[in-house]
Amino acid sequence: MNEELMDKIIERCQADPKFAEAFDYLLKASQGAALAGFSNEEMANVCIMGWMIGADPSLGEMVKSMAKISKMGLDIVDK
Numbered sequence: 001m002n003e004e005l006m007d008k009i010i011e012r013c014q015a016d017p018k019f020a021e022a023f024d025y026l027l028k029a030s031q032g033a034a035l036a037g038f039s040n041e042e043m044a045n046v047c048i049m050g051w052m053i054g055a056d057p058s059l060g061e062m063v064k065s066m067a068k069i070s071k072m073g074l075d076i077v078d079k
Helices: 003-015 017-036 040-055 057-071
Strands: none
Touching (some): 003 017, 017 040
16 A cells, blocks of 8 residues: 555545545445455456546446447457
8 A cells, every 4th residue: 555645645535525425435345345355456457447437438338338249148359
């Protein structure tokens, strides 16, 4: 854990209630993920994917489409 970064995050939480709410949510969700057996790498990948979808909502639509294709039993092939 990077203590300097955590200090900066705590400062941002104190200054921005919306940031503090997201921090609290992520902290609780990540604790649940650890209890469910997620590895550190799995958790990082899920969080990065969520962040990327938040930054570009069109990626969320792409993920939904990929899930639908997968449920139909089709393979996504990259050529």
